[in-house]
Amino acid sequence: MCGIIAARVSDDATPYLLDGLERLEYRGYDSAGVAVRTASGGTETLRSVSRVGDLRTLVAARSGDALTGVGIGHTRWATHGVVREANAHPHADCTGRISIVHNGIIENADRLRATLERQGHVFSSDVDSEVIAHLVERALAVDPDLMLAVQIATAQLEGSWAIVVLDARDGRMVVAAERSPLVVARSARGDFVASDIGAIAEWCETFVALRDGDVVELGEAWTWSSAGVTVPVPFPTPSPFAATALDLGDHPDHMAKEIEEQPEVVASILDRVARRAADGSMWVGLGLPGFHRLAIVACGTSLNAGQVIATALRGIGGVPTDIVVASEAEQAVLGPGTLVVAISQSGETADVLRALDRFEDRHPVLALTNNVHSSLARRADAVLDCHAGPEIGVAATKTFTAQVVVGVAAMISALVASGRIDAARSTALVGELTDLPARIAHAAAVAAARIPLLVSSVQDASGFLFLGRGAGLPYAAEGALKLKELSYRWAEAYPAGELKHGPLALVDEGTPVVVVDHGEPRLQANIAEVRARGGFVITIGGEGSDIPALGRRAAGDLAWGRATAPWGPLEAVVPLQMLARELALQLGCDVDKPRNLAKSVTVE
Structure with a gap:
C-alpha cells in the first residue's frame, strides 16, 4: 500500500524522487520521505508527516553537503506504528550507513527486533520495516557484499516486501521483492525503481517487474538473482501508457477526469473485444477449460463489479455463481467444475492473492486486472486486461466500468463458445454493449x-x-x-x-x-x-x-x-x-x- 521510488542518475536525484512520490501518493499519504547520498559519502534524510508537497518544501530549504544522483523515497500508508516522523521512511541502521524503504508487512518483525536488540542494535521507530536495515547491517559486519547482505536479510523475513537498500558508503543500491510489487527500469537518464511503472513512465519507456524471491543490484550492469541463483536480466516490457496519461489536464481532480473518461474507455474496450465476444473467440483464446459454475473472488469495488458479471452470467446462461469476499475465502467451499474469476484493479490486492493460495490450484483461475504484469496476472491461468488506463484517484471509477464491460463480454463469449446460447443471441447482447458509451455519456x-x-x-x-x-x-x-x-x-x-x-x-x-x-x-x-x-x-x-x-x-x-x-x-x-x-x-x-x-x- 506504500509507494517506493529510487533513482541512480548523473545529476541530483531529489527532483526525480519527489516527482515520483507525487505520482505514487495515491498508494499512501500518511507520511513521506527521501534519503539521498551526499557527495561526502553520507546520507541526507528528510521526512514529513504531511503530503509530498511539504516534503518538497523541506528539500528546497535544506543546506549543507551537495547531494548526488543516488537516492530512495517512500510515501507511507501506516500499518505498524502511529503516524509520526520517526515512523516515516526511509529507515536507517545504527550507523546511518544503510537506508531502506519497504512496502509490505514483516510478520516476524517482533521476534527479529527482540533478537537484534539483544545483540545491541538500537531502534528509532515502532515500525516493522526498520528490522530490515539492522539485518542488512548485521550481515555486512560479516561480509562487505551488499547484495549478499540483502539476500541474507530477506532469507530471515516472513511476510511480504518490496525493498530498496542504499549503502551511503559506496552508493550501491539493491532491491528485493516477495509478494509485493516492484519494477526496475533503465533509460538514458539512469536507473529507476518504483512500486508501479506510472511513477517513472516520464523517464522510462520499458521496465522489468520483479518476481517473488528476486534480488537485484543496480549499477553499470545489473546483477539479477532469483531464489538465490544468479540469472540473466529478464527482457524489458514496454510501458503500458504514456506519462501524459497521468496529467490532470483541465480537470480539477483525477476523479473528475476519470469519471469523464468512462465513455471513451468503454468504447475502446468494445472496439477490441466486441466481435470476438460475439463469435466466442474471445473465450477460446483464453485457453481455459469449460466450467459449470463461476466463483468471483474480489474486494471492494472489484467485488461489486464481480456481482454484476455474475448477475449477467446467471441471467443469460443460467450458470450458478458464487461470490467470495477475498478476505473471507477460508470460508468458501467451491464445487467441481468451478472457474475462479479473480478481480483486482492493481493485480496486487493481498487478500485476493491469499485467497488463491487457499484454493491451492484446485480450480482454474481467470484474472481480470488493469495490470497484466502484476502478481495476480502471473498467478492466473489466463488474464483479461481491463484496458482502463491509469487510474490515480483512490476511489475507483473507470476501472469499475471497465471490469464490468470486459467481464460481461468474456462471459457472453464463454456462453456462445460452449453452445449455451446461439450466435444470434450473443450478437444481440454484444450490440447492447456497444450502446453503452453513448448511454454513459448521456x-x-x-x-x-x-x-x-x-x-x-x-x-x-x-x-x-x-x-x-x-x-x-x-x-x-x-x-x-x-x-x-x-x-x-x-x-x-x-x-x-x-x-x-x-x-x-x-x-x-x-x-x-x-x-x-x-x-x-x-x-x-x-x-x-x-x-x-x-x-x-x-x-x-x-x-x-x-x-x-x-x-x-x-x-x-x-x-x-x-x-x-x-x-x-x-x-x-x-x-x-x-x-x-x-x-x-x-x-x-x-x-x-x-x-x-x-x-x-x-x-x-
Whole structure:
C-alpha cells in the first residue's frame, strides 16, 4: 500500500524522487520521505508527516553537503506504528550507513527486533520495516557484499516486501521483492525503481517487474538473482501508457477526469473485444477449460463489479455463481467444475492473492486486472486486461466500468463458445454493449445538471441508504461504497425488499435514500414506504426520475426478453460516482486521496 521510488542518475536525484512520490501518493499519504547520498559519502534524510508537497518544501530549504544522483523515497500508508516522523521512511541502521524503504508487512518483525536488540542494535521507530536495515547491517559486519547482505536479510523475513537498500558508503543500491510489487527500469537518464511503472513512465519507456524471491543490484550492469541463483536480466516490457496519461489536464481532480473518461474507455474496450465476444473467440483464446459454475473472488469495488458479471452470467446462461469476499475465502467451499474469476484493479490486492493460495490450484483461475504484469496476472491461468488506463484517484471509477464491460463480454463469449446460447443471441447482447458509451455519456450530462443542487439539500445528513433490486443492486452497493470512501458519511446499500425487515428503522424525516430505479415494478412500493416515513428520496432512473440518467430502451427485445440488460443499468454508476464526489467536495474532503485509504491494497 506504500509507494517506493529510487533513482541512480548523473545529476541530483531529489527532483526525480519527489516527482515520483507525487505520482505514487495515491498508494499512501500518511507520511513521506527521501534519503539521498551526499557527495561526502553520507546520507541526507528528510521526512514529513504531511503530503509530498511539504516534503518538497523541506528539500528546497535544506543546506549543507551537495547531494548526488543516488537516492530512495517512500510515501507511507501506516500499518505498524502511529503516524509520526520517526515512523516515516526511509529507515536507517545504527550507523546511518544503510537506508531502506519497504512496502509490505514483516510478520516476524517482533521476534527479529527482540533478537537484534539483544545483540545491541538500537531502534528509532515502532515500525516493522526498520528490522530490515539492522539485518542488512548485521550481515555486512560479516561480509562487505551488499547484495549478499540483502539476500541474507530477506532469507530471515516472513511476510511480504518490496525493498530498496542504499549503502551511503559506496552508493550501491539493491532491491528485493516477495509478494509485493516492484519494477526496475533503465533509460538514458539512469536507473529507476518504483512500486508501479506510472511513477517513472516520464523517464522510462520499458521496465522489468520483479518476481517473488528476486534480488537485484543496480549499477553499470545489473546483477539479477532469483531464489538465490544468479540469472540473466529478464527482457524489458514496454510501458503500458504514456506519462501524459497521468496529467490532470483541465480537470480539477483525477476523479473528475476519470469519471469523464468512462465513455471513451468503454468504447475502446468494445472496439477490441466486441466481435470476438460475439463469435466466442474471445473465450477460446483464453485457453481455459469449460466450467459449470463461476466463483468471483474480489474486494471492494472489484467485488461489486464481480456481482454484476455474475448477475449477467446467471441471467443469460443460467450458470450458478458464487461470490467470495477475498478476505473471507477460508470460508468458501467451491464445487467441481468451478472457474475462479479473480478481480483486482492493481493485480496486487493481498487478500485476493491469499485467497488463491487457499484454493491451492484446485480450480482454474481467470484474472481480470488493469495490470497484466502484476502478481495476480502471473498467478492466473489466463488474464483479461481491463484496458482502463491509469487510474490515480483512490476511489475507483473507470476501472469499475471497465471490469464490468470486459467481464460481461468474456462471459457472453464463454456462453456462445460452449453452445449455451446461439450466435444470434450473443450478437444481440454484444450490440447492447456497444450502446453503452453513448448511454454513459448521456448519464454523465444529465447528472452534471442535477446533482449539485440535490447534494446541497442533503449535505448535512449524517448517513444515507442506497436501494436497488435485482440487477440494480450491485450498483446501489457501489454507490454506497463511493459515498463512504469520499465523504466519510455512513452509507448502507440494501435490497429494497429488505427495508421492512430492519433498515426502515433508520429512516426518519429527511434521511437521504438513493434508489437505483431501472424499472423493476416492485421498487415503487418500496419508495412509497420510505416517503411515508419522511425520507428524502433521490431516484436515479428513467424519465421522471430525480436524475433521469437511464435512457429509453424498447421493452421485449428478444436478446433478453425485458427492458433491462442482464448486467443491469451500468450507466447508473456514473451519477452515483458524481453524487459521492460532489458531496465530498461540498464537505471539503479530498476526493483523490480520502483519509485512511490507499489505491493498491497490498497488505491483508
